[in-house]
Amino acid sequence: MNGAYRLPGKGRVDHERRLNFNFNGRRYEGLAGDTLASALLANGVVLVARSFKYHRPRGIMTAGAEEPNALVQLETGPWSEPNIRATQIELYSGLEARSVNAWPSVGFDIGALNGLFARLFVAGFYYKTFMRPKLLWERLYEPAIRRMAGMGKAPTTPDPEIYDKMHAHCDLLVVGGGPAGLAAALAGARSDARVFLVDEQNELGGSLLSRRAEIEGAPAMEWVAKAVEELEARANVTLLTRASAFGYYDHNYLGVVERRTDHIAPSRRPLIARQRLWHLRAKEVVLATGAIERPLVFADNDRPGIMLASAAQSYVNRYGLAPGKRAVVFTNNDGAYEAALDLLDAGVEVAAIVDPRSKPEGELAALARKRGIEVLASAAITATRGRKRIAAVEVMALEGDRVRGPRAWIGCDLLAMSGGWTPTVHLFCQAKGRLRYDATKACLVPDVIAQATHVTGAANGGFELAAVLGEGFAAGRAAASRAGFESPEAPPITATSYRESPLHPLWIVPSVKPLGRGHGKHFVDFQNDITAADILLAAREGYESVEHLKRYTTTGMGTDQGKLSNVNALAILSGTLGQSIPETGTTTFRAPYTPVSYGVLAGRDIGDLSDPIRITAIHEWHLERGAVFEDVGQWKRPWYFPRKNEDMAAALKRECKAVRESVGVLDASTLGKIDIQGPDAVEFLNRIYTNGWSTLTYGQSRYGMMCHEDGMVFDDGVTTRLGENRFLMTTTTGNAGPVLDWLESWLQTEWPELRVYCTSVTDQWVTVSIAGPKARKLLGELAPEIALDGESFPFMTFRQGKVAGVEARLFRVSFTGELSFEINVPSWHGLHVWEAVMATGEKHGITPYGTETMHVLRAEKGFVIVGQDTDGTVTPEDLGMGWIVSKKKDFLGRRSFARVDTARSDRKQLVGLLPDDPKEVLPEGTQLVGDANARSPMARSLMVGHVTSSYASAVLERSFALALVKGGRARIGETLYAPLVGKTVAARITEPVFFDPKNERRDG
């Protein structure tokens, strides 16, 4: 059954290029230029899905982005993608697809039994039925419902495709390449403005691709071809086809997904990004996004073979196929008469046009009558028949909102319907534009714009071709002009035009029985199986707000986001509440217009590029030595340097021992460094840090702590006076950026009178930190010109001189408690100095160590790490560092220390912990209780603190920890308990300094 419904030689498909594809396990043949939907229809495949709730047979209903039914799982394995609209999949050879919502098959669906219990599946059914008991909802109801209802399946293997992003700016962005958009783009292009034209189809032309209209006396597509040729020839124009503008954000910033290789079989795709996310910023935006035809809401309006009239027209004219052999057209406006004539000319028998209007007397209606089509005026379709494809429609006379008289059945295999048109205003509304209701056209049209936006063509409620072309040009000219470019005026264009009878809104087509009675279902939202009766019920139950209605019934949700259903639902709700459509309002339009894959949102920010990997100038050496790395913010820092067959514990023990007994070396380059210069630098530091800086003289260093306004510790580090008006501040690794921002925000907003400049020099310097009893000896060999003895170079001072032949800054600071020197050299000398330290240090047993050993050694000394032993709720006093808070001056956070809360005696305070069992290393984060019998999980009231740092110490030959404990300093000597899984560990509270409390080692 290959191409039985194909119209030889017709349409824009290539009848010579046949393409094989597979749908639901069967092989078919289509043509180049087909969509999956058109190829299926050409093969007579109408039934493509089962509905979401009732599992009713469903067919292809549209030819575009609004398709609610024909959702497929495209391709298999890693290329598999769920819920793709068959109407938007360009056919390629070898394509494989399956219906997403049918199990075990579309033809035989167990879930259709749901249809027998339809009375149960009313609005809010899930809420009403499965609410209690709560546990069953999580364990049973929801998983079962999801399996039954389940849309497609997410692939389980990594996506082999590439996705990327592109940023671009333009003067004029035109969205939509139909007649209005092309005209606007031409006007813009002729003005020399930078123009982007974005269109979701593979070919420009929009509605003209699907119509037999004429422009300037020739087929419209000839005009399109000329327009495209002109646009392509201009250097100031970028055409993006297969590109969906999905989001319109502030400042005329739009997101566009360009599908670059989706139309090619996965195995044949070139190695470029499959999809590209464009970040477009435009001075002016012209929205020419067209309109979407509305279904009519009549009984059993969902059978396969029922489709929008415009879709039927598109399948005939664009895709060269007959979507049926015998058609009935049901329309409340003149537009669908054109579809009827196109069907007729394609050899489809048009059994009747059913029109609720009493006098359809437009030109097209006259033409249809002349061609012998029976036009049934003041009539409505009141029922349909046919299980897997529509077989017949019941027609009755319509009088007001009632039907009467004899029931006539008309046989057909295609029902083309039209309830009027809905301008596609999604982007307009995302841009915060406001709509108004146009009663004549029975649709919501753009009213108040909120950005530099122009709306034109059908999107603006213009449905007449010649006018649309003129408006498009005018919009393009106006937009160009506002962007500062002048475009020549275009002469008026003639185009196919018909005198029309006005549309007659008919929001619910009545049947013999009242709504919701009998078997007929008036579907409003096809994807979510929401009927007109559901909306009435919801309104009766008090869900009168359109936002409530949406959430209660789920109408307008799902992948189509109510493109077909929203206006109908809104009108029905308004009708039942007896209020006007503007009074009811609309739900919010949110991006994306059509679904966007996660892959393209991620772009290349995946794997090693997902976040910058920052490395120091010594990184290569660490790699070669087999360092195990730790992520510290974006930095890769050596965690420890295991030797052969050495586990982490053994490596740490060896590294710690080396620093305490001989000498170790640490790459401390990641510390933040800020060069602070200016005559008010001292005053600035006094305000930023809790401690005083006025007495710090040239060449001296001082440890400082800074708090936010709330008085909580924010950062700490050593700052050195490099000159009269110059300081070098160091920050913690993770806070280098935030501290600079903090300094700048105070300088620029609150203290502009301070003459101070801050310059980040973090990457300028490599810091090689050597620590241990032999550090001085080692450095002496590397820096023979510098006097290193304790008197010449005391603790917390700074010297300059040559180290390993390189000009260096030396700082005598210590984070380990040992004699220590930090050697700072410009980063391009970092590796050289490090290697010199290693080579010269060999005879002293130099040992490279990582962040973990650093952590252990500092914790033995009770030195805190901001962000590990603090968490934004800890004051300097809580850390036992009240001495660093000056009483003589003002500083950021000072006021907060006067608060009752910061003076509480039961605040969590930093203490040491020694587990009774010296081999037991408490997990960091462990909660502590006073009750030996408490078991995890404990009541919050029992918890008195938590472990912040915990290690096995080589020098103490036992485990130890730092902890924050409520009123901890007064509890030294008490025992606390850590209830862990399967055991409880007892630990004694101690002073937080475990080693060398008198600082006897730091001078060597």
Added chain:
Amino acid sequence: MADAKRSPLAFMTSALAEAEVPDAVALRELSPRTQIDLRGEVADPAFAGTVESALRLTLPRTPNRVADAGGLLALWLGPDEWLLVGPEASDLEARLRSALSGQHVAITDVSANRTVLELGGPKAREILNKGCPLDLDPRVFGPGQCAQSILARAQLLLHQRDIEPTYHLYVRGSFAFYAASWLIDAMKEYRFAKRGGRRER
């Protein structure tokens, strides 16, 4: 050699060279140069005038402009901030310090803070725009202009050198590996386009 400078991407030199796509784009790391971050009040004639006579260079006051005085560059970074870029061995810092002594200025040697990548070729602009949100269209951004922005997730100071276009990308040393890896990745598609490469499955 004790004072031989090792640039942040010394270990990637060949990877950068291999990423080149002839007639499309080339990438390399430039040799070290002297970079001085200069802060001062440009409205103060004592400052601007002194800098001008000391360096024979007028500090640009128009945002995002680069002044070029015989190879000595001044990149506008802010209303009171410039990056001066000169040859590797230069007494720039000392000259400024002595000329501006007594004034409230900041003169900071940042020579090793950022490394400079040169990205050039007909596709260079497009490659940058994959990760840089600036409008780099020749109508808007051309030779002699600079801007601080981002390249994907790294800070970027961008300077366009010529109309080819050739760009100089100033990136922090610790970010250089990431930025270079990102650029090499972004350049790949042009190589495949050239070879008509198809995926092997």
